[in-house]
Amino acid sequence: MGPLWTTRERHSGLIAWLARHKLLRGHICTSPSSSSSSSSTVDSNGRDRVINLDHGDPTMYERYWQQTGDKSTIVIPGWQSMSYFSDAGSLCWFLEPEFAKEIVRLHKIVGNAVTEDRYIVVGTGSTQLYQAVLYALSPPDAAEPLSVVSAAPYYSSYPLITDCLKSGLYKWAGDAQSFNKEGPYIELVTSPNNPDGHVRQSVVNKSGGILVHDLAYYWPQYSPIAAAADHDIMLFTVSKSTGHAGMRIGWALVKDEEVAKKMVKYVELNTIGVSKDSQLRAAKVLQVVTDGCKYPTSEEGSLFDFAANVMEERWKLLRAAVRQSGLFTLPEFSPGLCRFLNSSFAPRPAFAWLKCEAPIEDCEAFLRSNKILTRGGKHFGVGPQYVRISMLDRDENYDVFVQRLSTIHLRQSMQVDETVQ
Numbered sequence: 001m002g003p004l005w006t007t008r009e010r011h012s013g014l015i016a017w018l019a020r021h022k023l024l025r026g027h028i029c030t031s032p033s034s035s036s037s038s039s040s041t042v043d044s045n046g047r048d049r050v051i052n053l054d055h056g057d058p059t060m061y062e063r064y065w066q067q068t069g070d071k072s073t074i075v076i077p078g079w080q081s082m083s084y085f086s087d088a089g090s091l092c093w094f095l096e097p098e099f100a101k102e103i104v105r106l107h108k109i110v111g112n113a114v115t116e117d118r119y120i121v122v123g124t125g126s127t128q129l130y131q132a133v134l135y136a137l138s139p140p141d142a143a144e145p146l147s148v149v150s151a152a153p154y155y156s157s158y159p160l161i162t163d164c165l166k167s168g169l170y171k172w173a174g175d176a177q178s179f180n181k182e183g184p185y186i187e188l189v190t191s192p193n194n195p196d197g198h199v200r201q202s203v204v205n206k207s208g209g210i211l212v213h214d215l216a217y218y219w220p221q222y223s224p225i226a227a228a229a230d231h232d233i234m235l236f237t238v239s240k241s242t243g244h245a246g247m248r249i250g251w252a253l254v255k256d257e258e259v260a261k262k263m264v265k266y267v268e269l270n271t272i273g274v275s276k277d278s279q280l281r282a283a284k285v286l287q288v289v290t291d292g293c294k295y296p297t298s299e300e301g302s303l304f305d306f307a308a309n310v311m312e313e314r315w316k317l318l319r320a321a322v323r324q325s326g327l328f329t330l331p332e333f334s335p336g337l338c339r340f341l342n343s344s345f346a347p348r349p350a351f352a353w354l355k356c357e358a359p360i361e362d363c364e365a366f367l368r369s370n371k372i373l374t375r376g377g378k379h380f381g382v383g384p385q386y387v388r389i390s391m392l393d394r395d396e397n398y399d400v401f402v403q404r405l406s407t408i409h410l411r412q413s414m415q416v417d418e419t420v421q
């Protein structure tokens with residue numbers, strides 16, 4: 001394996017690049033001729049490349065896992081993992097005991113969720129567990145489908161998954177803030193939220209609601225860990241915690257035995273359990289993460305040190321680019337104390353929720369015309385002036401993205417120059 005760039009090296013490289021092209025604050029070229037000559041060399045690296053930041057694909061984490069080498073490797077002989085069953089006598093009979101043990105170890109060291117007196121249900125990604133929760137919470141013989149709501153902007157997959165089979169059990173009912181129907185409902189609380197990164201609480205102020213907490217991003221690289229979450233139903237995933245989206249493993253921590261049993265039933269009906277190979281690999285990955293927190297050895301530190309540093313740098317660069325461009329705004333966050341990292345910092349979410357300022361009306365289309373693919377606000381229940389941008393892509397894509405964003409106005413002014421001349 002070749003030498004890896006440290007975050008600091010990449011950052012100083014980009015700072016040097018920004019300075020060279022007079023894009024840092026204090027170096028802004030105001031004369032049209034100098035701005036056009038700057039922008040003609042800007043982006044020479046990757047100018048025509050389409051940068052796709054539509055999906056939250058967590059490839060940023062590859063760099064960390066490469067340097068763990070054999071520590072995170074498992075070998076599965078041909079005869080292993082053959083039975084459907086992992087732990088036949090337990091409530092979640094397809095949950096690998098080794099994986100369950102590592103889930104508890106990880107939550108205990110990070111302090112982000114209470115695991116005592118909870119059932120663990122494993123799923124093929126937390127996407128499957130979301131569906132299992134809807135099935136488990138819906139009364140089988142209700143007169144009409146149970147309403148499912150979440151405050152906008154909400155995770156764009158919720159409405160699609162909820163309604164894809166046109167179930168008679170449950171139905172997407174939109175933005176929780178304007179929900180006023182009588183009767184029972186499910187409110188999804190995603191905290192920190194996808195897409196805007198804010199820490200959230202339930203917003204529907206009515207009786208008869210059941211809360212489901214999607215805590216996919218409640219990890220210290222994204223958000224200060226203020227306290228151990230202690231909700232009735234909590235969903236987690238390796239996709240955003242360790243970056244192993246392709247393993248398709250998630251887990252639910254569930255207080256109520258009957259709810260947990262029904263979730264298990266759903267996974268049984270849906271996929272007859274969850275890949276044992278993936279669970280064994282997930283157990284190894286979580287073990288390496290927890291050991292890395294307990295006994296940090298590598299230069300990168302623990303997974304959370306690594307990812308926290310990358311996110312911190314990326315957000316700094318993004319904010320600088322947004323300031324430079326003058327066309328966009330980003331959400332602001334207040335710092336909070338993280339009991340795991342023992343420091344105070346502002347959230348550094350996995351997505352940037354970017355707003356195009358007037359006169360740009362369709363931010364997704366505007367960025368697409370600049371070869372940056374994002375997901376527009378309408379998917380999240382809000383207007384087209386917003387887009388969601390993944391912050392978890394590989395370094396080379398992120399760097400081209402942030403460089404390009406900072407120069408959009410320069411290229412536009414260059415076009416204006418050319419038209420005038």
Ligand SMILES: Cc1ncc(COP(=O)(O)O)c(C=O)c1O
Binds near residue numbers: 056155236238245
């Ligand atoms: C809030 C939230 N929940 C769930 C998921 C899906 O996770 P998984 O890959 O485990 O299905 C995502 C993925 O982007 C997400 O953002």
